[in-house]
Amino acid sequence: MPTETFEFQVEARQLLQLMIHSVYSNKDVFLRELVSNASDALDKLRLAALRDDLSDVDVSDLHIELEVDKEARTLTVRDNGIGMSYDEVTRLIGTIANSGTAKFLQELREAEDAAGADGLIGQFGVGFYSGFMVADEVTLVTRRAGETQGTRWTSRGEGTYTLETVEEAPQGTSVTLHLKPTDSENQLHDYTSAWKIREIVKRYSDFITWPVRLLPEPGEDGAEAGEPETLNSMKALWARPRDEVSDDEYHELYKHIAHDWREPLETIRLQAEGTFEYQALLFVPSHAPHDLFTQGYQRGVQLYVKRVFIMDDCEELLPPYLRFVKGVVDAQDLSLNVSREILQQDRHIRMIQRRLTKKVLATVKDLRTSAPERYATFWREFGPVLKEGLVTDSENRDAILAASSFATTHDADEPTTLQGYVERMKDGQKDIYFMTGESRRAIEDSPHMEAFRAKGVEVLLLTDAVDEVWVDAVGEYEGKPLRSVAKGEIDLDGDREEKTDAEKEQQDEEYAGLLGWMTEHLSEDVKEVRLSSRLTVSPACVVSDANELTPALENMYRAMGQEVPHAKRILELNPEHQLVKSLNRAYAEQQQDRSELTETADLLHALAVLAEGGRPKEPARFVKLVADRLERTL
Incomplete structure (x- = not known):
């Protein structure tokens, strides 16, 4: 097959240019990556031989060789591992198909320091290309174990690469780097120096399972001709x-x-x-x-x-x-x-x-x-994924809870454990209260929190998507039910000043007409309108019934392709708020025509939806109603 020339993908071209022209504090990582790739190739060959996939392949001396030619200024990393076919070279070396490459390029450009940029190389699986940091040209020759023909890949990192089939190639892969020239400021990066090669391998690859051998140059001090030097200990750290x-x-x-x-x-x-x-x-x-x-x-x-x-x-x-x-x-x-x-x-x-x-x-x-x-640091990075186990692993649920922590109203800076929450519960408090939301700020500003804040009752602030699920799966902790402050009716027991029975009955009678009319008027959106015991400042809020899904959980299931029926919410009114008192008085005295009462009821419901981060049913109508009301007040 004749030599063919191909162009790199756009992202591959950008990556090569960054590696060739950027200044890195630690160029040594290129050898770490190439040795690691060679080690992977040897692992794959050994595994294939154990499974009898390649029964005729010799695996008695699997190793990695490093060969330096000072006159030609080349460094070759060679293994006798699994190797690659022509198609595999095209797919794995000629292009970059890694879905993380775009993110890699972005992080490489934005890295705060050169050392950080170096390390990103291994993170995104593009280690082979790191060779262009130190080489003007890279040549790869490979033959897959069990095949008779090999493949040669060559590139100067300038936008194109060549591919050709070679009739004679040893099993495995060799990568030859045609090294850039050194100068007086760059002697520490002379990769034709044996001491430099030893230092890098000892630092980065000492634990590699396979021997990494440095072939001596003719006449090299301290080495007999023809005897390679093994640079790594090959000891399994575990x-x-x-x-x-x-x-x-x-x-x-x-x-x-x-x-x-x-x-x-x-x-x-x-x-x-x-x-x-x-x-x-x-x-x-x-x-x-x-x-x-x-x-x-x-x-x-x-x-x-x-x-x-x-x-x-x-x-x-x-x-x-x-x-x-x-x-x-x-x-x-x-x-x-x-x-x-x-x-x-x-x-x-x-x-x-x-x-x-x-x-x-x-x-x-x-x-x-x-x-x-x-x-x-752990909880910030992995808390959300660890909490998945509260849903899926009932056997270890207690251990996961013991390892978990949660933001809380008790301390703005220090999260709490459930055990810590229970120890701080007020006398007579039966439930562990929590609220879910997009952020701590959104939860703390929610109307649902008003009575708890006024009474000093601690609430867990749960902001991860998985929190919507695990609280229902866990249900309780040490016999204390987990209770959402945004679901069902809330009664803070002895922590609030109770009205007398006569006062409650009088208030219920006073608002009965308004509540019945608003329940009927808003029947398409709410299942009930009732008086609230959780509001102290806001005029209204919407809550879910105790056994129904929250809107966030509904949306989560729909995003996963599951059909769930839409659950109507409950609208709660604050009987102590002046707006609610005025609305009730206007309804009782019929001082306003019914259309204005209707608009006020719609506005009250829309404001409650907005307060919890939702969206009014008819945003344009809501804006018009608010504008009209503002105009009339000026």
Whole structure:
């Protein structure tokens, strides 16, 4: 097949230009990425051989080679792994199909410092292109294991690349970087220097399972001709004693596994001994990935069996609500031919999942007291996803609640636990009160909060979408019902000054006519109009019945494609508000014609809807009514 020339995609072209022309504080990351890619290729070949997909392929000496040519100023990273076919090169190297590339470009441009920009490379899976930071030209030669022909890919990063088929190519992949010239200010980045190569590999790739070998140049001091030097220890960190592993080593392993440039928030080690042995090394990230809540998010940890890599993203080892956790699990007694179907049914895997889940939740809970600042970071980044478990994992619901915290009216800066809320409950208070909404400010300004604020009754302020669901699934805590301040009738028991029975009866009789007429007039939108015990300042509010869905939950289900009937709300009036008193007096005395009473009732309902963040049924008519009323008052 003749050599063909292709153009990069627009985003790929933009990415290359940023890497070629931007100034980075740490160019060394390119070698980390290329070695990591080579390691992945070796893992894939070993797995394919174990599954008998490639029975005729030699896997006795899988390794990564680094070769330097000082005269030609080239650095080659070579592996004898799975390799790529012509079509795979076209799909994976010639273009950038990663859906996160646009976000990567944006964050790369906006990175506050050069070090931050460097780290973004691994985060978005574009590590191969990092070679253009140090090279004027990159050549890739690859042959997929089991195939007879190879493929050569070449580019100078200037908008085009070439592809051609080669008849003779070793199995695996080699990437040759034609390095840019160095100058007096750039000697620390001389990647033809053996000491520099050793430093980078030791720093970033010491934990790689496969040997990373540096081929000596003829006559190189300290090395015999023909004898490669292995640069990495190849020790599995999870199998080494804790006191023999530094935090930096753990952090580099995390960065390799998670493709993240930041350090992890927490490292979790677990070793199970007995009839079924396994080791786990888990990491809690310090930030949530941009695609954490998307359907295609790759979750799960790496699974090894007797230190042999089996699969990435093993979903069966942790529940979906812990999908942000990264790490490694190394089991001793699983079959090397294990498949995802087998994993779903394997009792040992289910046992590991239960143990890991409890360990992660206990670690998060302990962070709240041992490292409050790190816990605050965790909850800000992962609180919404952790609370999904309150809906889906009844077995661990108590542990999830113990690890959770919630914003509260008790303290504007310090969130609370449910246990803390219960300990502060007023005498005679039977319920744990909460309200859901888009933001803390929106909830605090809601009319539903007025009586609670006036009486000093604490309310949980829940602003995540999942909060609409889990409060119903949990229902109660330590025998105390979870009660929405925006649903049903509210009676603050001994915390409010009760009217006498005679005063209540008189008030009910006084407003009976108005309430009946407004219920009939607004029947298309509300099921009932009644007097409120939750309002102290606002004239009206709308509430849901105790057992009905809130509007936000209705919208959530509809967004997921589920049909739910629209539930009519209840309109509550504040009998102590002057507007409501005037409306009732006008209705009783018929001082206004019925059309003006109708307009006032419509305005009162629309104002209540607006106050909770909703939208009036007829916005244009509402605006006209308000304008007309304002005009008459001037």
